[in-house]
Amino acid sequence: MSSPTWLFRKLEDRFMLRLRKCRNINALKRIQTHILVSSLSQSSYLATQIINLCNAYGSIDYATQVFNQVLDPNVFLCNAMIKAYTQNYHFPEAIALYKQMLRCAMFGDRFTYPFVLKSCAGLIHVRLGRQLHTQVIKCGLEFNSVTQNSLIEMYAKVDDLVNARKVFHDMSERDSVSWNTLISAHARLGQMRRAKALFDTMPSRTVVSWTALISGYTLEGRCSEAVAIFRRMQAEGFEPDVVSIVSVLPACVELGALELGRWIHTYAERHGLLQKMIICNALIEMHAKCGSIDDAIKLFDNMPQRDVISWSTMICGLAQHGRARKAVQLFETMKDENRVNPNSVTFLGLLAACAHGGLLDEGLHYFSLMKETYGITxxxxxxxxxxxxxxxxxxxxxxxxxxxxxxxxxxxxxxxxxxxxxxxxxxxxxxxxxxxxxxxxxxxxxxxxxxxxxxxxxxxxxxxxxxxxxxxxxxxxxxxxxxxxxxxxxxxx
Structure with missing residues (x-):
């Protein structure tokens, strides 16, 4: 005669097979209903897989509902829920669940702390971050490379570079994530001398390393150095990605480096990057501010989709080039399409166009429209x-x-x-x-x-x-x- 445990495991495996074939949230909910009917609602094994799927579908409320049905969750289930909360920016909930684990004398493992630390960084909670570091040491995970990288990232996000460097220097082995996180943190905070020193010491660079420097120099207004690093990156055989392109284009604008901007435009076109709205928006701004307004218009007209940044950038560009009527027409088209609402930047470009074009009545009308219709202060x-x-x-x-x-x-x-x-x-x-x-x-x-x-x-x-x-x-x-x-x-x- 079969034991109840054996039958329970067999039923669990059968449902797990169905869960692995699940493709959408509605199918998942149907399977979960059958699980409840089969008296498997307390299975942490199945609940973990359900929560992982909810995470993939972005259905965090349903994941929470499933988690709360399990009266005695194990560490694997808690880890899955913390991961889901963190990856969907529910940082307070992730921290609250971790604290609940501690109250139940359930200690985290190497899968717990990377996500708890990421949630702490998302909340920019310095004191909690240091407490978590202490817990990591108590659990004997201070030399786990993934946890160490998470600690560096957490300290970097809360602007505690002293402790970030300490964790980095205590690492027996550093991978590209360790180096890039620390370089990016120093660059973001304007400490370009340290960022460059780390970059020069780094044994094996990636596109992320180069991009961190480019972005840092651009943010600091050291645009010539940003462009020089970008060219050096190309010379050393690294292909620019979306982030590096978006980082260097403002430097091109500041320097008026239209030829480099055009090269980037051609590169983006050849590599299929013009499907990315963020790339198109940055290129439109570059063309407009570097005096190539017709290229900006052509790119804008060919965009498959546009967001408020696309419309606003194009309207501002037309205003800068004295094409007031065209800017007004574009705004009216934006209104007629009724897909994107204008924001304060849109109206700033529109009002500037009216001012430069001497469109008094239109300018006063849009100023009133901004406040009364769109509620923009x-x-x-x-x-x-x-x-x-x-x-x-x-x-x-x-x-x-x-x-x-x-x-x-x-x-x-x-x-x-x-x-x-x-x-x-x-x-x-x-x-x-x-x-x-x-x-x-x-x-x-x-x-x-x-x-x-x-x-x-x-x-x-x-x-x-x-x-x-x-x-x-x-x-x-x-x-x-x-x-x-x-x-x-x-x-x-």
């Missing part, structure tokens, strides 16, 4: 566009009214715009008031003094001209010589 840059728009149209009094009604303090750009407009239209009173505000906000900026000086000169107020010149001399304000860059061959000078 105007920022200082939106107000700046409206003040500029009104100033260009000679509506100085209305521009002053807008500035007076702002819910946030006007910045130097707004007062500068008002000064320029009031000077152009001979409104000396507003010009003087604007100048006073600018002197308060930017007492060392000579350009403001020059604008007011020229205004007084145009009105033949020579005593005021003399007074401003004396003031400029007393503050030792001199013109700062300008400079520009040019791309020649493979270098930007």
């Amino acid at each position: 105007a920022g200082v840059e939106h107000y700046g566009c409206i003040v500029d728009l009104l100033g260009r149209a000679g509506c100085i009094a209305r521009a002053v009214e807008v500035v007076g009604g702002m819910s946030i303090p006007a910045d130097a750009a707004i007062w500068g715009s008002l000064l320029s407009a009031s000077r152009k239209h001979g409104d000396i009173e507003t010009a003087v008031r604007s100048m006073e505000e600018l002197m308060r906000l930017e007492p060392e900026d000579m350009g403001n003094y020059v604008l007011l000086l020229n205004t007084y000169a145009a009105e033949k107020r020579w005593e005021d001209v003399a007074r401003i010149r004396i003031l400029m001399r007393s503050r030792r304000l001199n013109k700062t010589p300008g400079c520009s860059s040019i791309e020649v061959g493979d270098a930007v000078h």
Whole structure:
């Protein structure tokens, strides 16, 4: 006669076979119903597989429901649930379950801590991270390479590079993940000297290593170095991936390196990367800001899908190139398609286009639409566009009214715009008031003094001209010589 245990195991194996063939959440729920009817609801073995499938389908609520039905879960089931929580960004739930394990005297293993540490990093919880490190040592896992890499990543995410380096230096063997995590952390925090030193010491580099440096230099504004590293990466036979391309394109924009940007565009096209929206968005911005607006339009028109970043980048690009009507048409197309809602950046580009194109009625309409229809609060840059728009149209009094009604303090750009407009239209009173505000906000900026000086000169107020010149001399304000860059061959000078 067969034992109950043998029959139980056989039934478990039968359901496990069905679970392994499962392809969607609805089929999974049907199998789970049969499991409950078969009195196997307390099987941690089956529940673990169900939770793994729920994780793959993104059905975390159902996974939690299944987990809670098991009254005495084992460590494997808890690990599966913690993993599911972590991979679906339910970090507090993952930490709570880990603490529940400790209360039940169930200690984690090498499969527990990588995900608990990742959840801790997601919460940016420094104290908890250090407590987890202590638990790792108590469990004898401090020399497990996967756990060590997770500790480095956790410390890096909470900006504790001292402890990240300590774990790194205590490792008997370091893989590319260890090196890349530490390099990326230093680069992200602007410690490029240490990042470069680690990179130079690294025995075997990957695309991730190169990308970490490129991204770090770009974020630091050291764009020439970012481009140099990108070219060196190519020379050493590494093919750029999505992240490295997105990291170097802002450096191309800053340097005006259009030829390199075009090479990247061609490379992305040949390698099928133009299907990636993030690549297309970055390329559109590069083309627009480097003066190749027609290439930006062509790329935008050929995109299979567009998000709000795509629309906003294209509208901003058209605004920068003075194609105000085209920007307005594009916005109306975006509205008509009704698939993507505009955001504050979209309206900033649209209002800038209206300001540069002198589209007064349209600009005022869209400013109102932004607030009343889309519920977007105007920022200082939106107000700046409206003040500029009104100033260009000679509506100085209305521009002053807008500035007076702002819910946030006007910045130097707004007062500068008002000064320029009031000077152009001979409104000396507003010009003087604007100048006073600018002197308060930017007492060392000579350009403001020059604008007011020229205004007084145009009105033949020579005593005021003399007074401003004396003031400029007393503050030792001199013109700062300008400079520009040019791309020649493979270098930007």
